[in-house]
Amino acid sequence: MSDAPASSLRRPWVKDALFVGLCVVGLAGLVVGFALPSDAGARGQDTRARLGAAPSQRGELAAVAAEVDAALAADHRALGLEPSVRAPTLLVARRLSLALTGTIPSLEEVRALELLRDDEGLDEGEVLARWTRYLLTDRRHAEYFAERFARAFVGVEQGPLIAYRRRRFVAWLADTLADGWPWDVVVTSLLTSSGLWTQHPAANFVTAALVPETQAPDEEVLAGRVSRALLGVRLDCAQCHDHPFDERWSQTDFQGLAAFFGRSELSLRGVQDTRGVYVYDDHERQAPTELEPGVPFAPELLPAREQVPSDRARLAAWITHPDNPAFARATVNRVWALMFGRGLVEPVDDLPIDASVPPALERLAKDFIEHDYDLRRLIAIIAASETFARASYGPTGGADEAELDARTSSWAQFPLTRLRPEQVVGALLQAAKLETLDHESHVLVRFVRDQEQLAFVERYGDAGAAELEASLGGGTIPQRLLLLNGELVHERTRDNLVANAATRIAALTRLDDDDARAVEVAYLAVLTRRPSAAEAAHFEAKLAGLAGEPRRQALADLYWVLLNTTEFAWNH
Amino acid sequence: MGALGLGGGLWTLGRALANPQPGRIERPGAIITLWLDGGPSQLETFDPHPGKAIAHGTRAIATAAPGIELAAGFEALAEQMAHVSLVRSLVSKEGDHERATAYLKSGYGPNPALAYPSLGSIVCAELPEVGVEIPRHVSILPSAWPARGGFLGPGLDAFVTGDPAAPLPDLRSPVGPERSAARREDLAFVEAQFAAGREAEVDATGHREVVAKAEAMMGSVQLAAFDIHEEPEAVRERYGDTPFGRGCLAARRLVEAGVRSVEVSLGGWDTHANNHELVAGLVGALDPAFAALIADLRERELLASTVVLCGGEFGRTPRLNRLEGRDHWPQAFSWAIAGGGLRGGQVIGSSDPEGGREVVDPRTIADLHATALVALGIDPETELVTPDGRPVKLSEGAPITELMA
Numbered sequence: 001m002s003d004a005p006a007s008s009l010r011r012p013w014v015k016d017a018l019f020v021g022l023c024v025v026g027l028a029g030l031v032v033g034f035a036l037p038s039d040a041g042a043r044g045q046d047t048r049a050r051l052g053a054a055p056s057q058r059g060e061l062a063a064v065a066a067e068v069d070a071a072l073a074a075d076h077r078a079l080g081l082e083p084s085v086r087a088p089t090l091l092v093a094r095r096l097s098l099a100l101t102g103t104i105p106s107l108e109e110v111r112a113l114e115l116l117r118d119d120e121g122l123d124e125g126e127v128l129a130r131w132t133r134y135l136l137t138d139r140r141h142a143e144y145f146a147e148r149f150a151r152a153f154v155g156v157e158q159g160p161l162i163a164y165r166r167r168r169f170v171a172w173l174a175d176t177l178a179d180g181w182p183w184d185v186v187v188t189s190l191l192t193s194s195g196l197w198t199q200h201p202a203a204n205f206v207t208a209a210l211v212p213e214t215q216a217p218d219e220e221v222l223a224g225r226v227s228r229a230l231l232g233v234r235l236d237c238a239q240c241h242d243h244p245f246d247e248r249w250s251q252t253d254f255q256g257l258a259a260f261f262g263r264s265e266l267s268l269r270g271v272q273d274t275r276g277v278y279v280y281d282d283h284e285r286q287a288p289t290e291l292e293p294g295v296p297f298a299p300e301l302l303p304a305r306e307q308v309p310s311d312r313a314r315l316a317a318w319i320t321h322p323d324n325p326a327f328a329r330a331t332v333n334r335v336w337a338l339m340f341g342r343g344l345v346e347p348v349d350d351l352p353i354d355a356s357v358p359p360a361l362e363r364l365a366k367d368f369i370e371h372d373y374d375l376r377r378l379i380a381i382i383a384a385s386e387t388f389a390r391a392s393y394g395p396t397g398g399a400d401e402a403e404l405d406a407r408t409s410s411w412a413q414f415p416l417t418r419l420r421p422e423q424v425v426g427a428l429l430q431a432a433k434l435e436t437l438d439h440e441s442h443v444l445v446r447f448v449r450d451q452e453q454l455a456f457v458e459r460y461g462d463a464g465a466a467e468l469e470a471s472l473g474g475g476t477i478p479q480r481l482l483l484l485n486g487e488l489v490h491e492r493t494r495d496n497l498v499a500n501a502a503t504r505i506a507a508l509t510r511l512d513d514d515d516a517r518a519v520e521v522a523y524l525a526v527l528t529r530r531p532s533a534a535e536a537a538h539f540e541a542k543l544a545g546l547a548g549e550p551r552r553q554a555l556a557d558l559y560w561v562l563l564n565t566t567e568f569a570w571n572h
Numbered sequence: 573m574g575a576l577g578l579g580g581g582l583w584t585l586g587r588a589l590a591n592p593q594p595g596r597i598e599r600p601g602a603i604i605t606l607w608l609d610g611g612p613s614q615l616e617t618f619d620p621h622p623g624k625a626i627a628h629g630t631r632a633i634a635t636a637a638p639g640i641e642l643a644a645g646f647e648a649l650a651e652q653m654a655h656v657s658l659v660r661s662l663v664s665k666e667g668d669h670e671r672a673t674a675y676l677k678s679g680y681g682p683n684p685a686l687a688y689p690s691l692g693s694i695v696c697a698e699l700p701e702v703g704v705e706i707p708r709h710v711s712i713l714p715s716a717w718p719a720r721g722g723f724l725g726p727g728l729d730a731f732v733t734g735d736p737a738a739p740l741p742d743l744r745s746p747v748g749p750e751r752s753a754a755r756r757e758d759l760a761f762v763e764a765q766f767a768a769g770r771e772a773e774v775d776a777t778g779h780r781e782v783v784a785k786a787e788a789m790m791g792s793v794q795l796a797a798f799d800i801h802e803e804p805e806a807v808r809e810r811y812g813d814t815p816f817g818r819g820c821l822a823a824r825r826l827v828e829a830g831v832r833s834v835e836v837s838l839g840g841w842d843t844h845a846n847n848h849e850l851v852a853g854l855v856g857a858l859d860p861a862f863a864a865l866i867a868d869l870r871e872r873e874l875l876a877s878t879v880v881l882c883g884g885e886f887g888r889t890p891r892l893n894r895l896e897g898r899d900h901w902p903q904a905f906s907w908a909i910a911g912g913g914l915r916g917g918q919v920i921g922s923s924d925p926e927g928g929r930e931v932v933d934p935r936t937i938a939d940l941h942a943t944a945l946v947a948l949g950i951d952p953e954t955e956l957v958t959p960d961g962r963p964v965k966l967s968e969g970a971p972i973t974e975l976m977a
Contacts, residue, residue: 224684237685347960350685393770404772416773466687474778476726477707480786481742490746535765538758557751561758566779567766 047112047436050137052120056129058384061377064367065385071360072387076412081403084391084413089117089124091572092389093131094528098419098571099339100132100379101140103426106436107501107525125384132383136376139178139439145375146174147422148338148467152229152349153190154208155465163197163207163266172201183331183373184320187230191316196270203271206264216265219278223258227296228349230319232330235296248353249296255280256294260315273310297353298324320373326353328365332378336361337468339382341417341571348468360411390414392572416570418475420463423571425456425488428563431526432492432501456488475569483564493559495552501525502555515543518555526562600877601912601948602827603695605835606820606862608854608884609715610669610842611905613898615890616643616851617858618906619660619923626890626927630848637917645855648863654917655866655875656910657975659940661921661931664886664902669842672885672902673717679938679967686958690719691881691941692833693728694966697721698950704830705785705792707731711835712819719835723958730835735815736800736822743790756787797829798822807868812860820861824868827878841884845895858882866910875911879944883907890927903929907940912947914975938969946971 076083087095090105093113097105105113116127135141150170158166176186193202209221224236235254255278262278264271282289293311295302301321308314319327329351337343344361345351357365368378382388392414394407408415419427429449430437437449460479474480483489495503502522509518519539523531531539543554562568608617615621620632620643632641635653642650649656666672671682678688689697696708711718711730721728733740745752767774774780789795796802800821811817819836826834838858843850862882869875887905888898904923910916921933942952945967952967 234685237683350960393773399772401772401776404776416777418777418779474780474782476729476731477782477786477789478731478742480782481790484783484786485742485745485790487746494746532765535762538761542758553751557747557755557758560755561762564759564783565762565766566774566777567762569779570777 046440047109047134048115051112051116051130051134056126056133058125058129058380061129061381061384062125064363065381067363068360068381069386071358071363072411074359076407076410079406079410079412081407081410081412082395083386084394084407086386086389087391087414088529089113089127090528092128095339095388095414095571096128096132096135096383098423098427100135100144101138101426102144102420102423103140103430103437105528106430107434107521108436110524110528128389129380129384132380136379139174142174142178143170144422145177145338146170149173149229149334151465151467152334153205153225155225156462159208160210160212162212163210163270164204165197165201166204166208168198168201169204169208172204177375180374180376183368183375184327185373187327188313188316188320191226191319192310192312194271194273200270206261206271207266210266214265215267216275217261219258219261219280220254222261223254226257226260226315226319227254229334230330231296231326232333232349232351233296233326233353234347234350251282252291252294253296255289255291257296257315259291259293260311262291262293263311273312297326322369325357325362325365325369326351328368328373329357329361331373331375332361332364332368334468335375335378336364336382339379339388340415342415343468387411388414392416414572416572418570420467421457421460422453424460424483424569425453427568428456428488428492429453431563431568432559434501434504434521434525452488456482459486483569489560489563493556493563495549495556500556500559502559503552506552506555515540518543519558522555522558522562526559527565527567601695601699602831602874602877603692603833603879603881603944603948604820604823604827604865605692605719605833606858606865606880606882607715607835607837608841608858608882609673609837609839610884611672611886611888611900612841612854612884613843613847613851613888614660614904614906614923615888615898616848617646617855618642618658618908619887620644621923621925624925624927626925628848628892640917640919643855645852646859648859649866652863652866652910655870656880656908656916657914657918657920658906658908659920659935659972660904660906660923661933661935662883662887662905662907662937662940663931663934664905664937667886667900667902669885670717673715676883676885676937677717677719678722679936679941679969680964686962686964687720687722688964689722689724689728689956690730691944691967692719692730692835693721693724694945695948695950696728696832697724698945698954698966699832699948701832704794705788706794706797706826706829706831707789708830708832710823710826710831710833711837712736712822713815713837713839714835715837715839718837719833724956730833733798736798736818737815740795740798743795745790759783794829797825797831800825807864810860810864810868812857812864814857814861816857817861817864820865821868824865824872824874827869827874828872843888843897844893844899845897847888847892847896847898862908869911876913877911877948879912879914879947880910881907881940881944882909890924904931907937909940909943909975912944913977914943914947915977918975920972920974935972936969938967939972940969942967942969942971943975946976 090110094104097103113127113131116122116130147170150173154166154169189202190205193200195203197204197207206217209217211218227233227235235249235257258280259278263273263275265275277290279288279290295318301324302318303314308317318324333343333345333351334348337348344358351357364378371377390413394413399407407413429452459482492500493502505518505521516536519531519536523529539558543551546554615627616630620630620641621627622632631644633644633647633650635642635650637653640653664672664675666675674682677690679691680688692709701708709728709730711732713734714732718732719730763780800808800818803821808821811821816836816838823834823836838854840850840854865880869878886900886902889901893899921931921935923931945952952965954966955963958964
């Protein structure tokens with residue numbers, strides 16, 4: 001209590017006053033940002049500059065994409081199915097945005113895309129190639145994909161706090177994505193990193209599985225993650241016994257993989273490989289059993305211990321060996337699933353390791369290996385394919401369930417897939433804004449967005465580590481109630497000039513003859529398309545003659561309606 | 573649909589009229605699980621060993637069932653023991669909370685490649701679904717791992733809700749009824765626009781179905797089943813003025829309304845320190861609620877069609893640790909089972925009075941699940957098919973024949 005500043009900070013009102021002051025400054029910043037068109041204009045120009053910078057050099061990618069399309073076309077032709085037509089450009093752009101950043105294009109971005117086509121006369125393929133490049137170089141993409149991969153690498157739990165920092169790991173992954181690291185280098189780092197988890201973020205891959213009592217990782221957990229996330233096989237089903245339904249794998253295959261982590265332990269200097277030989281409980285012999293590291297297939301690709309002394313480095317060398325296609329196939333299938341909502345092979349982490357891999361997957365895996373495991377190139381190829389751009393409806397319009405299943409599983413049409421929780425909230429928050437919510441956004445805007453996102457996902461239910469497993473049905477009733485009546489949707493549609501597009505549209509389109517524009521802007525912001533003639537007429541009639549509060553309410557109602565459609569909730 | 577809007581005791585009739593499936597006998601049936609989260613000490617609850625070293629001073633009381641004792645503190649449940657049976661010889665290999673919870677709730681050991689459905693979701697899937705506008709599967713005051721539908725799909729996940737003292741969230745539209753009705757009309761209009769040309773695709777999403785169900789729930793008179801304030805003061809007092817007591821009362825109301833499965837959780841049983849003191853507090857909430865639930869169901873003639881289970885993910889060590897706590901002990905623990913026409917006042921198996929690992933007549937949780945299923949007229953041997961095409965039985969356990977009437 002001796003020095004004055006400290007004691008004044010103990011008085012609650014001082015803190016309150018500081019907080020209120022901070023809020024006022026922040027709000028002023030927001031309002032000024034909103035009120036000064038020059039700022040928004042500058043941001044829009046930045047989007048346009050990044051989109052317009054240079055040609056996309058998509059020629060070579062398009063050639064590989066065409067081979068992938070041809071391989072898949074063979075499948076649906078064999079079934080006598082006619083492929084669907086191309087979806088509109090803006091819809092494909094929306095799919096890309098959801099797949100790569102977990103949100104939808106902002107109105108500002110939609111305008112920039114249309115300018116590319118209308119002012120610069122670029123064709124559809126070039127517009128989308130530039131859009132893909134724009135998204136891939138956006139920090140939102142790095143963070144969104146980092147979280148997706150982190151779920152496969154370390155799960156979703158916060159884990160043992162003494163030696164594990166999940167946020168640090170995800171931030172590191174995001175940096176590697178943003179810097180365009182080859183994916184084999186990223187994977188080698190996380191498999192082989194030693195030292196302190198705070199200084200060497202990749203080492204959190206090992207410490208995420210730490211058993212505090214033994215100060216060593218649970219080798220079986222790590223083996224399970226390696227097999228599923230990096231090899232695309234579910235060896236962990238053979239964890240306790242030889243798999244009763246799947247004769248491909250034995251208990252020794254799984255335990256051999258676990259043994260690569262058997263020497264790792266935690267010391268004062270972080271993760272070190274100083275333990276002895278791996279011992280596991282053989283569930284059939286009911287006895288502790290010693291085992292040297294071993295790989296479940298392609299043993300000739302595993303470097304000898306004389307060449308590479310570290311077990312973990314040997315494992316990394318084997319996984320990323322160009323002649324071992326399992327890693328490339330697993331990565332391609334996961335990326336495909338992130339883009340289409342389902343993998344070329346399902347489940348996403350249970351692929352065959354022999355020749356029965358679908359040719360399209362094999363072609364992409366080959367390209368991925370030949371081009372130094374370049375993730376951006378892989379994504380750009382898939383994005384450039386006709387398959388990605390196909391409409392989500394069939395040519396006849398009257399398919400039955402069996403035909404629909406055949407069409408989507410042979411990739412003759414784009415499958416409708418339910419948005420994952422973070423996509424729902426990402427799209428919801430973006431739809432309520434007219435300008436892009438990204439890393440250029442005001443820090444307070446981003447803070448509020450992050451908090452709202454967390455709160456929403458907590459209520460909505462996180463899909464967890466197995467988020468890419470096929471989800472059945474139209475979601476749960478509590479999820480729907482949250483969107484119909486929940487606070488976030490209400491807050492983001494109601495009368496609020498700073499936060500909400502609906503109110504701003506009302507403010508910007510005050511004149512009666514602006515009704516058409518108001519409806520169009522709402523459709524573009526929420527569904528990334530223009531209203532059909534029938535929709536335009538329907539909602540313009542509702543707005544006609546309204547001003548002030550009733551008009552703002554009518555636009556809020558329109559927003560609520562669009563946010564609760566199948567079209568919004570399902571990637572199409 | 574004929575059953576729409578039917579409430580109270582008429583719901584079974586509504587189902588019988590509305591379900592046209594041939595060969596399927598219409599019947600009531602529900603399951604209530606009182607989930608004691610954290611792993612309750614068997615010695616201070618259903619399996620006391622008074623006077624033995626492992627009791628560490630815990631006393632036992634006589635009950636209405638001759639020869640059956642409960643730990644002191646269960647005075648209310650003691651009066652109901654003619655209708656409740658105990659299994660004191662449950663054995664498990666899972667000593668970790670998450671893994672053990674997955675095992676106890678589904679009856680199958682945790683498998684990283686397959687999420688098995690909880691017993692409650694199996695009951696919901698196997699008993700006919702007609703005439704109930706509120707979720708068939710409810711979890712009140714859930715722990716970190718509420719009952720899930722597993723590979724049966726998220727549609728069978730329990731509807732999760734908190735202390736029934738507070739109203740359910742998100743059930744009222746934030747705008748008035750007129751605007752709300754207009755919004756729904758407009759929504760139907762835009763949905764039709766999107767569905768044109770892709771009717772099958774949109775149908776397959778199930779989106780409109782879930783919206784319809786959510787709206788049916790919002791407008792349902794059955795929502796009153798969640799509202800325990802409709803109960804007379806005397807009834808509420810009987811269950812105890814605790815969140816868990818209110819949860820048990822809500823469970824009874826929900827079953828009355830036709831809900832198939834309700835899980836009510838009481839957390840705090842992970843007593844690694846101060847076991848006796850902490851458990852005494854928990855029993856203070858459990859005893860009146862459990863006893864009132866049994867008595868209430870019986871008085872309303874619902875007990876014969878409702879199975880009530882009570883237990884947690886494992887038991888606790890016979891010996892106290894240095895902090896006067898008991899640690900995890902899956903080697904020998906107890907569950908209570910009642911209702912569904914099963915015999916009450918029975919004890920299955922026994923644990924070692926000296927605290928050893930050997931039990932007499934060992935049973936698994938799967939046996940208890942199979943017993944509950946048989947009591948509800950469901951054949952545990954029925955096979956489900958997993959997404960990757962494997963057949964899996966509803967339960968691999970053997971029904972406990974001693975409990976069959």
